[in-house]
Amino acid sequence: MNLFPAVDPIPLPAPVWLFKALHILTLALHFTAVEMMLGGIIVAAWLNFRGSSNRGAPASSQQLRAAFSIARRLPVVMTFVINLGVPPLLFAQVLYGRALYTSSVLIGLWWISVVVLLTICYWLLYRFAARAEAGKSAWGFGLAAWVLAEVIARIYTSNMTLMLRPGVWNQMYSKSALGVWLPTDDPTITPRWLFMLAGGLTATGLWMIWLAGRKQIESQVRNYLAANGGRLALVMIVAQTVMAFFVFNAQPEAVRAGLAANLVYKTSGFGWLSLAALILGVAAWSALAKPATAFAGWLAASVGFLSIACMTLYRDGIRDLTLGLSNYDVWDRVVVTNWSVVGLFLVLFVIGLGVLGWLISVMVRAKTVSERVTS
Template identity: 30%
Template sequence: MNPADLIPVADSIPVPWGWFEVLLLATFACHLLLMNVLLGGSVMALLTRNLPCAPGKQLAHRLPVVLALTVNLGVPPLLFLQVLYGQFLYSAAVLSAVYWMTLVALVMLAYALLYVFAGQTKRGQSAGVGLVLSVAVCALLGTSFILTNVMSLMIHPQAWSAYFTHPAGTILNLADPTVLPRWLHFVISALAVGGLFMALLNTREAKSGDAQAQARLTLGLKWFTHATLAQIAVGTWWLMAMPREVLLLFMGGNMLYSGVFVAGLVLAGLCLFYGFQKRVIHTTVALVATVLVMVVMRDLVRIGTLQPYFHPADMAVTGQYGSLVLFLVSFILGAVAVVYMFRLHRQAGGGI
């Protein structure tokens, strides 16, 4: 069966696809940073809870808030992805519908358990903390794997024919050699960002001579550098597992692909350089730049893999710019309101 015969017809879009592409990349980068803080912070709270410098108290009241922000900032990129690749996204979601429908339950479970963890920490309760965090982390890991599976199915229409033998919505694209390294790449990056977030939280106190804060800062940077090294190895695995035609694009076959790949390597090196030097702010700036480049690289992988079937530039454009203008005005006003509220929060003595 020709995979192209299984792909639904693309909808028209109101403005050229580049607008949605930029919005997709920008909002997904924000979502990804928060997701990494959430998952990495949760794993860190679990695995370091018995250390003298355990960061649990600092993380406990922050993790539920980060989860809420992660979900909220996950909606915009999902919507922009739907606009550009809706026929692929919905098809993949239907093929794995049983798992896709459990996403809400898993996120709600993690959300509730992180609040339980916050309550336990506030009361000074240690019994049961490990169990609560373990289940919360498993729920978050399950969520991440389901999303990875759907994103993999989405760009591999040749795997959709499995529906005719497994029509119950339980398809996992495990035959795709990129699924495991792709998932591990995101999980390990979360450990790195979680460690750097912990270092950021303790930077000011560490400079003032607080020994516990210095220990947590050192621990966080150790997590960051070690996880980044592991991430480079897993990222290489992911790259080598890609279809040959996509791999060659990054190996000099296309200037844009190759340039983004080289930029990612350079920025990853800067992250390690600053991380080992314990320069937290410099490391953070390098990390944000790295995430932005990796988001672009991820998008290029999607475009390159789907090239035989589809490109967003081929979509019909209706030229209705009013909705875009309304969205941009609303976005700017919302951003101004958020900045204003954050300033009021800081003036009132609130912290991160």
């Protein structure tokens, strides 16, 4: 029996492989921003807490300044989280709508609450950054923003895993049609969520190494960022690798076998592991030698992004193989390609990415004034 709603009779206007490629690319960009935010908030809050509770101690001023360097960028990172979340959401709806719409309705109250949680989280990030700039104790705002961001991440993980389990949909709907329940009985949810949390701290360690290469930050703070970013990424990439194995082992036997048998998924899995080893090396170098250079920063950023891209591809394999167990084949769609529209879309897409790159480069170059906390 097919447990999914009937397929939309309107054919796809572009080939499945094109939607998939765009989906994975934009989702990797979304995940990069998400990871920076999930880890960045808690690290900045922790540094602000340490700095403001040990005022007068030698490390306190560096901790407060390092906290500010991260906190002041978080509202901008949040902008990227949101804007880079929209494209993969659209592509996911095109490819997996029958599964994703159903699971979204089943957790409807939680799903819609993301808008409210996100708005409050955003406001807290502005308060956090403003207080951190004034050199005040700001960690309470940071901590509250982090809790909300984690709840949002949990809701996303719950939805992205519930969409893979049509077998439980009926039972969930019978329990309540109001969308008030989040699934808790799926063994893949918590490892997957913890993998993203650990990934957030790895990404933030690499981000701190990148920040250490920024000239507008005082040199003592840059050394502090290079050393501590390196230490953080070093520890967290190990923790993340452990979580990756938990995620893998939580999958059904047939999915694990499928991942091992498919060349694309196998390559992205090994690619992720190789990049994890590289991250370990870059992090250890930064922790020990405190390079605080633009080269070290861009090296850290590149290995970080590539590892997230590999993870996104592997994760896509987990989804397709799991859906395959319920006879959902994402490739099995009627396609009537409208090439003129596809061509126009691709031109606009490339222009859009160019504008995004330009915006980031303006941001990177704009602040030549020194970043100092006011007290």
